[in-house]
Amino acid sequence: MLQEDLLKLFGEIVAQVFSEIIRTLPKILTTLIIFIIAFVVIRALNAFLGKAMKIARVDEVFTRFSGFLLPFSLEKFIILLADIGIVLVAFYAIVSLFLEPRYIQLINDGIYYGARIISIIVITLVIFAIFNAVIIRVKVDPRIRVYPLVIIMLLVTAMLIDITALSDEMKRALAMGLSIGVGVAIGAFAVWFFFHEYLDAFFKAKMGAEEKKDHG
Template identity: 55%
Template sequence: MTSENLFDVLKEILAQIATETVRLLPKVLIALIVIVMTFLVIKVLNIGFRRLLKLAKLDVMFKQFTGFTLPFSLDSLIIFLADLGIALIALHGLVNLFLGSQYLRLINDGIYYAARVVSIVVIAILIFAIFNMLISRIKVESRLRSYAMLIVLLLITAMLIDITALSDQVKNALTLGLSIGVGIAIGVFATWFFFHEYLDKKFKIERVAKPQETREGGDGV
């Protein structure tokens, strides 16, 4: 390769780099503006939310109604979700700007899956909160509390199965099994709850009658 050919190749490479730079420069400027605006909006929202949530005192209200304290602050969770939503909007716009609409489907699928996971976590927290609130308000035996907790765990497990990477056949089989188990558990609980006095009397009568029959049989011998 002669020096003239090498010079032409370098000139062509530099020309392509310059062309791509000129083509991407408006997008880069728009991306920088979007990023700066995103940080500004997040900053303003954080200040506003902190002031409002400080007046609301959600953590104190949650503890009063449910009787237990979460391992995280509700104020921080709300602020985090708001920041996450704004960041996802900005990310969605940047992906569409640089990569095109074909990559938006991947982003949307990821957001949809993450939303399903978060929704299950929130539902689980609400179920445990309601369960603990009812237990604290009503005097319940430890066995009944464990029984109700088992039903709650089965329901949460059924929801978790839906977001796993298992095949549809396995998901359907597991969900069907859990549904049957929960149905039987609720049926047994309903039977005990409505008829436990009758059953206790019946079994007590049988326990009293058996020793009498045994004594009568011994006397006859």
């Protein structure tokens, strides 16, 4: 009797396993198809973007425009972002086959958070390139070149604060302080940019008058 019960139990387990395999087989096949499609698209996109980047000479154009050399290849970075986008699409499609909606929502939040961080990095590079290009074009005094860097750091800090888990009151207080800092930095830079010749002449004249007074 015991042996028959064990055989029956074993048969039920085997039947349940096979039933589960048959039930999930379409999902497994769909997953394999998604993997294959994603791999083919990534290979084709990498080949296309690689040729396009070489023709456009993105790294060379960026260096010429911004005046500084990145520690990494901008062309490879763009291709990497495209690959990440395709991988995320494939990953999301596969996850949606197996997980419940509540878990999918958590993944969506994580992807959204990661996308915001990447956008901050890209925006920082663009802002820094624009400021540096302007400084090079107008031949800014070396003493004033720190201002664009300060402004960029304040802007980046403000964007980073927005994605942190701080309370809304703390975010508003920090954002207000950073806004004041950015305003002061931009104001100082604008005053120097438009009136530096008059200010230099004024201070030179004042220093010359004081020297004559001391010698007299």
